[in-house]
Amino acid sequence: MPRRRDSPSGSTGSVASPVEPIQKKATGIRGFDEITAGGFPAGRLTAIIGSAGAGKTVFAMQTLVNRLKQHDEACIFVTFEEPVDRMRSNAASFDWDFGAISEAKFRFVDARISDDAIVTGAFDLAGLLAGLSALQAETGACNIVFDGLDMLLSSLHDERLERQELMRVDAWIRESNMSALVTVKSFGMGDRDQIRADFLQYLADCLLILGGTITETASSRTLRIAKYRGSGFAANPVPIVISRSGFDVVMFKGARLDYPTFTDRISSGVTRLDALLNGGYLRGSSTLISGSPGTSKTSLGASFIAAACRRGERALFVSFDESGAQIVANMKSIGIDLKPCVESGHLTLESLLSSGRSPEEHFVGIRGLLELHKPHCLVIDPISSLLKADYPFSGMICENLLDQAKSLGITVLCTSLLDGGTGGTELSASQVSTIADTWIHVSYIARDGERNRALTIIKSRGTDHSNQVRELVLSGAGIDLVDVYVVEGEVLMGSARAQKEAEASRIQVLEEIEGRRWSLRLERELSELEARLQAATLELGWKRQEVELLSISEKERLEVGKAAAIQRLDLRRSSDDAIVTLKPRVGRKKRAT
Amino acid sequence: MSHPVSSSADVAAVIVADRGSHVTRLRLYVARWTPNSTRAELNILAVLKELDGDGSIFNLEIVDVFTHSKRAIIDGVIVTPTLIGVRGQGRMTMMGDLTDAIKLKFLLESLREPSAE
Numbered sequence: 066m067p068r069r070r071d072s073p074s075g076s077t078g079s080v081a082s083p084v085e086p087i088q089k090k091a092t093g094i095r096g097f098d099e100i101t102a103g104g105f106p107a108g109r110l111t112a113i114i115g116s117a118g119a120g121k122t123v124f125a126m127q128t129l130v131n132r133l134k135q136h137d138e139a140c141i142f143v144t145f146e147e148p149v150d151r152m153r154s155n156a157a158s159f160d161w162d163f164g165a166i167s168e169a170k171f172r173f174v175d176a177r178i179s180d181d182a183i184v185t186g187a188f189d190l191a192g193l194l195a196g197l198s199a200l201q202a203e204t205g206a207c208n209i210v211f212d213g214l215d216m217l218l219s220s221l222h223d224e225r226l227e228r229q230e231l232m233r234v235d236a237w238i239r240e241s242n243m244s245a246l247v248t249v250k251s252f253g254m255g256d257r258d259q260i261r262a263d264f265l266q267y268l269a270d271c272l273l274i275l276g277g278t279i280t281e282t283a284s285s286r287t288l289r290i291a292k293y294r295g296s297g298f299a300a301n302p303v304p305i306v307i308s309r310s311g312f313d314v315v316m317f318k319g320a321r322l323d324y325p326t327f328t329d330r331i332s333s334g335v336t337r338l339d340a341l342l343n344g345g346y347l348r349g350s351s352t353l354i355s356g357s358p359g360t361s362k363t364s365l366g367a368s369f370i371a372a373a374c375r376r377g378e379r380a381l382f383v384s385f386d387e388s389g390a391q392i393v394a395n396m397k398s399i400g401i402d403l404k405p406c407v408e409s410g411h412l413t414l415e416s417l418l419s420s421g422r423s424p425e426e427h428f429v430g431i432r433g434l435l436e437l438h439k440p441h442c443l444v445i446d447p448i449s450s451l452l453k454a455d456y457p458f459s460g461m462i463c464e465n466l467l468d469q470a471k472s473l474g475i476t477v478l479c480t481s482l483l484d485g486g487t488g489g490t491e492l493s494a495s496q497v498s499t500i501a502d503t504w505i506h507v508s509y510i511a512r513d514g515e516r517n518r519a520l521t522i523i524k525s526r527g528t529d530h531s532n533q534v535r536e537l538v539l540s541g542a543g544i545d546l547v548d549v550y551v552v553e554g555e556v557l558m559g560s561a562r563a564q565k566e567a568e569a570s571r572i573q574v575l576e577e578i579e580g581r582r583w584s585l586r587l588e589r590e591l592s593e594l595e596a597r598l599q600a601a602t603l604e605l606g607w608k609r610q611e612v613e614l615l616s617i618s619e620k621e622r623l624e625v626g627k628a629a630a631i632q633r634l635d636l637r638r639s640s641d642d643a644i645v646t647l648k649p650r651v652g653r654k655k656r657a658t
Numbered sequence: 659m660s661h662p663v664s665s666s667a668d669v670a671a672v673i674v675a676d677r678g679s680h681v682t683r684l685r686l687y688v689a690r691w692t693p694n695s696t697r698a699e700l701n702i703l704a705v706l707k708e709l710d711g712d713g714s715i716f717n718l719e720i721v722d723v724f725t726h727s728k729r730a731i732i733d734g735v736i737v738t739p740t741l742i743g744v745r746g747q748g749r750m751t752m753m754g755d756l757t758d759a760i761k762l763k764f765l766l767e768s769l770r771e772p773s774a775e
Binding site for chain 2: 174175176177178179181182183184185186187188189190191192193195196197198199200203217220
């Protein structure tokens with residue numbers, strides 16, 4: 066029947082009582098409070114289900130310790146499985162300073178059923194809960210753990226009774242307004258365990274499942290939030306680590322944060338590499354150096370570290386499977402002296418065994434080192450030790466590690482071995498390469514019976530970088546990069562490069578000689594021509610003079626001839642005049658004209 | 659219900675009494691007015707009436723955990739009802755509503771045996 070808005074009952078005028086959203090309490094367990102956006106639900110039941118050794122008890126106890134130490138909240142720890150002295154001893158094994166915790170505020174209740182107790186019918190937990198109410202009244206406790214409740218429930222030998230007692234516990238938790246953590250052993254132990262777990266799943270406000278993946282060679286612990294009433298949560302399983310500090314959830318951030326940004330560049334320790342990188346690595350960035358074994362990845366890392374120490378910065382060198390002393394000795398042989406860096410306290414060398422721990426355990430260890438030493442520069446050699454195929458989270462762990470360093474403003478250089486299975490391609494470190502800002506690849510080039518190292522900058526975000534392949538040369542004076550020769554599309558390195566250099570030098574000398582010879586020949590020819598020109602000029606002068614003289618003599622001769630002719634003519638005329646005196650001198654006139 | 663039932667006493671006094679006495683002391687921890695506890699009370703009283711009508715062998719004390727909750731914890735009582743039988747150094751713990759009268763009789767008899775001391 067539809068409700069009427071103008072109901073005469075007056076119910077529309079009533080104001081609903083304010084509904085309080087779910088309150089959460091921080092566990093103080095790293096990563097957990099982030100993935101649950103605040104912690105476990107206050108005043109409610111949180112069930113932790115997992116197999117033996119999954120970390121249920123550690124999680125529960127650490128939460129109580131943290132609540133007491135950080136918020137001064139008294140607590141009660143009810144143990145159904147292990148004796149109290151062993152619980153205390155376990156707690157004291159972590160670095161929680163458990164011995165300093167007041168027993169009055171951290172109360173253990175031994176709720177183990179005696180081995181010789183005889184079951185003579187149905188029973189319930191009213192006695193225990195009444196005792197706990199009294200303890201709560203005495204201590205003011207607001208947090209409680211029921212550790213291994215399944216031990217007690219299983220002795221009921223009745224499914225229905227178990228459910229009834231679980232509901233009794235839940236009701237008591239709500240009535241007493243205690244924030245409770247109930248640990249129960251995992252599924253897979255039998256139908257009964259499964260039924261109990263299913264019921265607990267229904268009953269609990271928050272359900273945490275501790276599990277893991279186990280392969281033939283590896284095991285990773287995980288935590289999964291299967292349920293959280295009234296709250297959003299990250300549903301994917303996340304890796305967890307139990308270390309000396311206790312339970313640690315290796316959290317994956319959903320979004321990248323704003324990291325500190327820098328504009329200054331720091332030296333790689335190799336001058337010519339700095340030049341290729343437009344001044345060096347960008348501070349706060351991450352660089353991946355990939356390559357086959359022996360391609361000088363470690364040396365490039367050491368060179369970077371040594372340069373950082375020379376600048377007076379702190380550096381951390383995390384090495385897998387190679388001892389610190391060995392690295393110092395090896396680097397000394399190529400002119401990189403790390404010993405003074407270690408002695409001055411600028412450099413911390415940390416050597417880890419890759420196979421001994423899971424990637425997440427290594428991550429937690431390295432993160433601890435970053436927090437302890439607060440380095441400016443970090444080298445992880447090689448990060449591929451964390452990229453293990455049989456561990457499901459290894460890729461994410463590497464990403465997390467670089468992310469962590471970046472958020473602390475640390476400049477990271479990590480090396481990576483190529484996997485054998487990739488056939489020498491540059492894809493094996495793809496997981497890291499996508500997040501690294503700079504990726505330098507060092508490869509071997511085998512030719513003419515020798516192997517030489519070639520360095521290429523594959524990418525460098527935000528950096529104008531060279532696209533040229535360089536030959537990396539190691540010597541007692543350190544690392545250097547030299548130009549390579551390209552002949553008919555092939556790159557020449559090593560002795561082929563040296564031979565090419567010598568050949569080029571010889572050809573240059575020959576060309577110089579030939580040039581000089583040609584020049585001399587030309588000079589000689591010029592001189593000859595000039596000499597010939599000079600002789601010709603002289604001869605020309607002479608000829609001209611001769612011509613002139615000839616012309617003069619001819620003129621003289623003509624003049625003389627003419628005069629003689631006139632004279633002869635005159636002589637003839639004078640004789641003619643004597644013979645013929647009456648004839649007019651017509652002919653003489655004509656000749657005169 | 660003619661068997662004498664003593665009232666709840668201080669736990670320290672009870673332990674001292676346990677050591678000094680040759681009487682078999684029984685403490686039944688109950689959560690009063692819950693079904694299991696009520697059944698247990700009735701069952702133990704019925705068996706004791708049969709075994710020890712005058713109360714010379716067994717000294718039964720019924721402890722309500724709602725009013726003596728701290729004492730229950732000190733005495734290691736986790737569930738209710740729990741019957742603790744003590745004779746000298748001998749101690750026996752029975753959990754449950756004591757429905758099985760034959761089993762209960764047998765256990766109480768065995769607690770009386772000198773070997774239990």
